[in-house]
Amino acid sequence: MESDGLEEFDFSQPLHYALSQLNADLYAGIEQEPHFETVHFPKPASLSAMAEEDDDERPPTTNEIIDDLVEKFDNYPKIVTTMMQRGLLKKRQQCRKCDRMMHLRRRKNCYEWRCRTKDKRGDCSSCSIKFGSWFEYTKLSFKTIFSFLIMHCKNCSTSHMANELKLSTHTVNETRKVVYDLTDKIASKYPRIGQNQGMVYIEVIRIEPKKANDFMYTILAGQEANSNNCFAVVMSDEMPSTIEKVKMEKVNSHSSVSMIKTVNENFTAYASQSATFFDESKVYSNPSDMFFTNLRKNHPESALNSEQAFQSWFNDQVVRKTEGKRMLEKCVEELRTYTTS
Ligand SMILES: [Zn+2]
Structure with a gap:
């Protein structure tokens, strides 16, 4: 030695x-x-x-x-x-x-x-x-993994990150899983939404398979009407009892809940029959702020491989929406929890 x-x-x-x-x-x-x-x-x-x-x-x-x-x-x-x-x-x-x-x-x-x-x-x-520490899950240098985290929080595309960081697409996808461990932890610590007994919107969203072999997923998503506090949970089925169970886990029982649909057409991309139409584009001028609408879009192929990977993708969206510009700070703060456990 x-x-x-x-x-x-x-x-x-x-x-x-x-x-x-x-x-x-x-x-x-x-x-x-x-x-x-x-x-x-x-x-x-x-x-x-x-x-x-x-x-x-x-x-x-x-x-x-x-x-x-x-x-x-x-x-x-x-x-x-x-x-x-x-x-x-x-x-x-x-x-x-x-x-x-x-x-x-x-x-x-x-x-x-x-x-x-x-x-x-x-x-x-x-x-x-x-x-x-969190860094033991990656072989990348500190410089590369920090750059990766910054670019991930800024919502950079996989191809852009691969180019800038000189990584293969495969490595970018694998490294995203390491970041998802962070956002999974952050999302798991959020309290139920509707804490101030305000109005809560919830929507049942069906994610149609992109390719023949992909699964179809149904999620229950919710957001406080007057804040960015939100959740999105992949459900095992669309039974009313399943929806009710997720609601009890994620929404304060004293809040008033309004079932919405953010797609105004009668096709299967939405699932709630008794929902009122909610036009997010009338509320948000910036498309990236439209929580429910964005949950339907841009799922990376790697996220569709398993229910856990899919849930992680939604957790990332929830943290993005909740934290807004503070996402990177929140992630860096969460890094500290790894060294104390
Ligand atoms: Zn020893």
Whole structure:
């Protein structure tokens, strides 16, 4: 195993720590090309110490954290430090074999965690720096996965993302599933809609198969009349008892519910016979704001493979509608929940 020779160095000692900082400062003022050869890698222990620092008088806003991360895209050690400081990566890791605390080590152009055997002759265990965070589900670099998340929140198309990020369509689709894990979690934490006993619109929507082999799905969707709080649930069937069950899970029982249809034609794209027509285009000038209308459209082919994938696509739409421009912030905030569980 390669060694940087510094694992026994005690960086909690002020002088040692100061020396390591001095070393870092030599590079701080120099304009660097974003290549790993010229990026300064702090010693693992000093990176750990920096990650523990909390000298901010006020905690940064999520937007400030995002700006900070984007600025450090090309500097792996700095982005790792910031991600640890902000709770996006674990800053401490416990060995799964012996329960002792692990230490960071540098391996080539990245850091990883390891636990040394008691006789210091080898490793008891080691793991990726991504372990215990959302990032462990992807092999993409931090720069690429953050860019992916930003573009996903901005609703970029798969082909655009594939081009910009130099990924295959397959990888874009696979990475979307990783992002869907985030939006699934966010959507699952939303309370029932209609909390303020206001008016709630609900619609039964049939999604017709695009190709002969696709399934037909029916969903129940709902939105508060005076806010963007909403839900969309894939149903196993269209039985009144099933609709009632989803309604009880998703809508406050004290709200007044109005069954609507947002398509004014008698074809099977809507399912509720007793619904009143609701023209979303009269309410929203921007087509992207039309929640019910948009649920019928643009399902990616990969979403149609399974009910879970389809539900994830709807959860993403629900988070998009609920959060609006705050979607990226909400996602970054949710990233922190992975490192604490
Ligand atoms: Zn161990």
